[in-house]
Amino acid sequence: MRSVVVVGASLAGLSAAQALRSRGFDGKVTIVGDELHMPYQRPPLSKRFLTGEAERGRLDLPMRRPEDFDWQLGTCAQRLDLERHEVETSGRLRLPFDGLIVATGARAKELPGGAQLDGVFTLRTIDDAIAIRRRVVGGARNVVIVGAGFIGCEVAASLRELGCEVTLIDLDRFPMQRVLGEELGAVCLEVHRAHGARLIMGVGFAGFMGASSVQGVHLSDGRTIEAEMVILGVGVTPNVEWLEGSGMALNDGVVCDESCAAIGVNGVVAAGDVARWQHPRFGSMRVEHWDNAIAQGRAAADTLLVGREEAQAFGMIPCFWSDQYDCKLQLIGAARPSDTLRVVEGNVHSRRFVAVFLRQERVVAAFLFNSMHRIVEYKKIVDNGELPFESKSA
Amino acid sequence: MKIVVDFDACMSNAQCMIAAPEIFEVRDDGLLYVLQEEPPEDLRAKAEDAARLCPTQAIRIEG
Numbered sequence: 001m002r003s004v005v006v007v008g009a010s011l012a013g014l015s016a017a018q019a020l021r022s023r024g025f026d027g028k029v030t031i032v033g034d035e036l037h038m039p040y041q042r043p044p045l046s047k048r049f050l051t052g053e054a055e056r057g058r059l060d061l062p063m064r065r066p067e068d069f070d071w072q073l074g075t076c077a078q079r080l081d082l083e084r085h086e087v088e089t090s091g092r093l094r095l096p097f098d099g100l101i102v103a104t105g106a107r108a109k110e111l112p113g114g115a116q117l118d119g120v121f122t123l124r125t126i127d128d129a130i131a132i133r134r135r136v137v138g139g140a141r142n143v144v145i146v147g148a149g150f151i152g153c154e155v156a157a158s159l160r161e162l163g164c165e166v167t168l169i170d171l172d173r174f175p176m177q178r179v180l181g182e183e184l185g186a187v188c189l190e191v192h193r194a195h196g197a198r199l200i201m202g203v204g205f206a207g208f209m210g211a212s213s214v215q216g217v218h219l220s221d222g223r224t225i226e227a228e229m230v231i232l233g234v235g236v237t238p239n240v241e242w243l244e245g246s247g248m249a250l251n252d253g254v255v256c257d258e259s260c261a262a263i264g265v266n267g268v269v270a271a272g273d274v275a276r277w278q279h280p281r282f283g284s285m286r287v288e289h290w291d292n293a294i295a296q297g298r299a300a301a302d303t304l305l306v307g308r309e310e311a312q313a314f315g316m317i318p319c320f321w322s323d324q325y326d327c328k329l330q331l332i333g334a335a336r337p338s339d340t341l342r343v344v345e346g347n348v349h350s351r352r353f354v355a356v357f358l359r360q361e362r363v364v365a366a367f368l369f370n371s372m373h374r375i376v377e378y379k380k381i382v383d384n385g386e387l388p389f390e391s392k393s394a
Numbered sequence: 395m396k397i398v399v400d401f402d403a404c405m406s407n408a409q410c411m412i413a414a415p416e417i418f419e420v421r422d423d424g425l426l427y428v429l430q431e432e433p434p435e436d437l438r439a440k441a442e443d444a445a446r447l448c449p450t451q452a453i454r455i456e457g
Binding site: 039041044048054058060062290291294319321323328330370371372373374376379 | 406420
C-alpha cells in the first residue's frame with residue numbers, strides 16, 4: 001500500500017491519519033475535508049465556545065506535524081470509483097488511492113421550511129456556532145430549541161447562561177429520553193426548569209412562523225411559540241450519499257465488520273460518526289462520541305494496514321459526557337429503554353448519584369450525575385458487566 | 395516528562411483519569427488533581443493518551 005486517502009478532516013479522520021504515521025506508514029496520506037478549517041474540536045461548540053468562555057484559537061486540534069499530510073480542504077468528496085480506486089471531488093479532482101478511510105461524519109437534520117428562513121439554525125460546525133453566537137450577542141433573546149436531545153439541552157443551558165429566554169420542545173415526554181430513559185430524563189427536566197428554561201414536552205413541531213425571518217414555531221397541539229431564533233437539535237444524518245452506487249453496503253452509515261472494514265469491498269475502512277460497525281459486545285452500532293472518534297480512527301487505520309484477515313475487533317465501550325449548567329452527566333456503555341435502571345449511589349433528588357442499567361442481571365451501562373470522580377470504578381463495572389455490591393432498587 | 399494542565403480550560407470531564415489514573419484524579423470536589431507532575435517514562439504512552447482524549451485539550455506534555 002503506497003497511498004491512503006482519508007475522506008473527512010475532523011476528529012476521526014485526523015486520528016486515523018495520525019495513527020497511520022505512528023504505525024510507520026510512510027506513503028502518501030491525503031486528507032479531504034469539506035470545511036475550510038483545519039480539524040477542530042466540536043464538543044465546545046454547544047458549550048463553552050457558545051457562551052464565549054473558550055476562544056476560537058483553543059478549538060484547533062493539536063497536531064505534531066501537519067506537513068505529514070496532503071490537505072484538500074474546502075473540498076467535497078462526490079463519488080467513489082472502486083474499480084479505478086479513485087475518489088472524485090468537487091473541483092474535479094481525482095484522488096487515486098490504495099487504501100481508503102471513510103470518516104465523513106454526519107450532518108444536522110433540517111426541518112421543512114427552515115432553510116429559507118433567516119434565524120433558523122442547526123449546530124454542527126464552527127460556522128454554525130459563530131452564527132448563533134453572533135445572533136445572541138446582537139440582541140436576540142427569545143429562542144426556541146426544537147429537540148431536547150443532548151445538543152438541544154446543551155444549547156439550552158448555554159443560552160440560559162447568556163440570559164436568553166429559552167423554550168425547549170420535544171415530542172418525547174422528557175429531555176434526552178431516548179438515551180437516558182424516562183426516570184433519568186425526569187431528573188434532567190427538573191434541572192432545566194430550575195435554571196429557568198421552559199420545556200414543552202410531548203408536543204411535536206408543526207411548522208415555522210414567518211415569511212423571510214423566522215418569528216416562531218407552530219406546535220402540533222395548535223399552540224404557537226414566538227421566537228427571534230429557532231435552533232434545531234433533531235438528530236443527524238450520516239454523510240454517505242457520495243458512496244451510493246460504489247458497491248459499499250450503506251444502512252444509516254457505512255456498514256462495517258467488527259474491525260471497521262467496510263462490508264463488500266476491499267481496502268476500505270470507516271471510522272467515527274459515519275461508521276456502523278459490528279461491536280463485539282453490543283452488536284451493530286453507530287456512535288457519535290468524541291472518544292469513539294479518536295479510538296475508532298486508530299482502529300480503522302490499524303485494520304487498513306494489517307488487512308482484514310489479521311485485523312482486531314474494535315470493542316471500545318462507548319462513553320460520553322455532557323455539561324449542562326453546573327451539572328456533569330456521563331454515560332458509559334450502551335443502554336436501551338427496556339433495560340432496568342437501578343440507582344446505586346446517592347439518590348436522584350440529591351443532584352449527585354450513580355445509576356446502572358441492567359439487562360439480564362448484567363450491567364450494560366452506568367450513568368454518573370455530578371459523580372465524575374467515580375468514573376474509573378464504573379468503567380470497570382461496565383467492562384465486566386458485574387455489579388460488585390448489593391444495591392437497592394431505584 | 396512534565397505534565398502541564400491548563401486549569402482554566404479543564405472541565406473535569408475525567409477522560410484523563412480513564413486513560414492514566416496513575417497521573418490524573420478527579421476527586422469528589424469535582425476538581426482535577428495531578429498526582430505526578432513528573433511521571434516516570436513508562437507512563438508516557440498513557441499520558442499521551444490522556445492528553446489526546448481531553449475534550450478541552452487542557453493537558454500538555456513537556457519533554
